[in-house]
Amino acid sequence: MAVSVAQDGFRLRLGLLAAAVILIVTVPFWLSRQETDRALASSEWVAHTSEVRSALNDLLYGIRDSEAVVYRYRLGLLDTLDRATIAQNRDSVLEGLQRVALLTRDDSNQQVRVGELRSMLQARLRLIDEAVVAIEAGDIAAADVAMITAVQEFPFRPLAESLLRDEEAKLQQREAAAASNVKRLDVINVVAMLLQLALLAVVLMLTERQLRHRLAAERASQQAIARAQAIFETAREPIALIDGQLDVVLHNDAFAEFYGLDEVARDQRVALADIAGNWFDSALLQRLSDVLGRDRELWDYELRQLNAEGAERVLLVNARRMRLPDSADRVALLTTGDVTALKRAEDDVRDLNRQLAGRVDQVTEVNRELEAFSYSVSHDLRAPLRHVGGFADKLRRHLGEDADEKTTHYLRVIGDSAARMAALIDDLLVYSRLGRGAMRLQPVDMQAVVEETRAIVSADLGERDVRWRIQPLPVVMGDENMMRAVWQNLMGNAVKYTARREVAEIEIGAARRDDGSHEFFIRDNGAGFDMTYADKLFGVFQRLHKASEYPGTGIGLASVRRILARHGGRIDAEAAPEAGATFRFTLPGNTTHS
Structure with a gap:
């Protein structure tokens, strides 16, 4: 019962320790993973803002470059109007608008600004195209009007800068969040390290305690084995272990001393048939085989054997099957008790009983004689006493007044003595019956x-x-x-x-x-x-x-x-x-x- 309770307690502690290990390992990992994901998200937002800035710069550069081509041709700095560059810039501006729209699709305010910016840029691109057409048609004044209108009516830079400032503000917030995430991650890592160190200390402490308990259990087991061995060796009754072949596989000192096996090692096998003494009793050998083969028990089988000195001893043999903890072989515990003195005492008791029976017969005869004596006393003695008392009384009446004082005294003494003797006889009979009556x-x-x-x-x-x-x-x-x-x-x-x-x-x-x-x-x-x-x-x-x-x-x-x-x-x-x-x-x- 105590072992089962201890095992249940150990399983409970082991389960709690396993749960603590899982929590200490998985919770910090999960928190660290979350903070890492947040840090990665912040890094992505930083790149996102950079992409927005790059896209805005690209589209602004495309507009400026197209306008610069027109201005340089108008001022005579170019021999021909580079329509290919203007077309390429147009594509770059439209592509930049598309990129900015995609990058800011999660912010409705930014989308509004992007829509306004798209309208302005498309209008300026359209006026640039009109200026190019007017220049090619030789209408320089119309081209100038178109360029001036594009700059004055559609100033896209403040809108682009507002859009960029909003992105940069978001970038600062995300960078602060990323820094906070990094700090939290550091705290989580430190706490996780401390918890893991504490867990390691607990594991070491439990391991040390378990090791100490195991060592204590081993010491207790060794002490128990030593005590059992001491009891086994100190027992004065011959004790041996026999196997299925009726060989002695282990014996104590008393067994060796009784059968003269002092030179045979305790764990050395020796056949029962090779031991001096009467181990050839077929009934005994059959019963020992039944003990080993059929798990029966042998109790107080009386056997006469010779000890090492050749003296005949009366033994009671007992045997019971048992299993050794370190072996799968079936063995039987064989014990022999020397009852020679008891047998002698039983013989003496029988002799005394016979003598006592003779004494009882004698006492019975004495009692019969006492009964006869009592009968004789109660009948044979009472009759003379009655005669003595009766005749004394008759003599007193016969003499009457003629009796002198001395005669009267004698007669009274005779009567009183007879009465007293009768009382003594009655009391003696009562006393004798007290010892015999049931x-x-x-x-x-x-x-x-x-x-x-x-x-x-x-x-x-x-x-x-x-x-x-x-x-x-x-x-x-x-x-x-x-x-x-x-x-x-x-x-x-x-x-x-x-x-x-x-x-x-x-x-x-x-x-x-x-x-x-x-x-x-x-x-x-x-x-x-x-x-x-x-x-x-x-x-x-x-x-x-x-x-x-x-x-x-x-x-x-x-x-x-x-x-x-x-x-x-x-x-x-x-x-x-x-x-x-x-x-x-x-x-x-x-x-x-x-």
């Missing part, structure tokens, strides 16, 4: 779960003053029954450990963390605990208070931790003795908002 992930409205749990734990509070502060809680993805168990344990503990407070204060809230997860907390003003023993808080059957002070089996917080772990969350606590406790737990961010 999770049903669905949107869980934590606000509704907490409100429901509060109603349940508040049912047995009696006259206790418990103040709840529950903030808005979000909707999360999780197992609803498990989330309910989490809140029942945490809220039940908060109610239990605030039993000695006149006013119990329990606060529940949530916040969104920067990583997108949700953090929930429950805070109370109860008995608290010593943080020195906080690592035992979430263990099974671990208690930080005496059972006589706060009843319980010590499995509730362990169950909470297991549930949150299965949801990808975690739980921790902060507390101080007699200063309350705060439990915080997190759930991942795959949640929706209420």
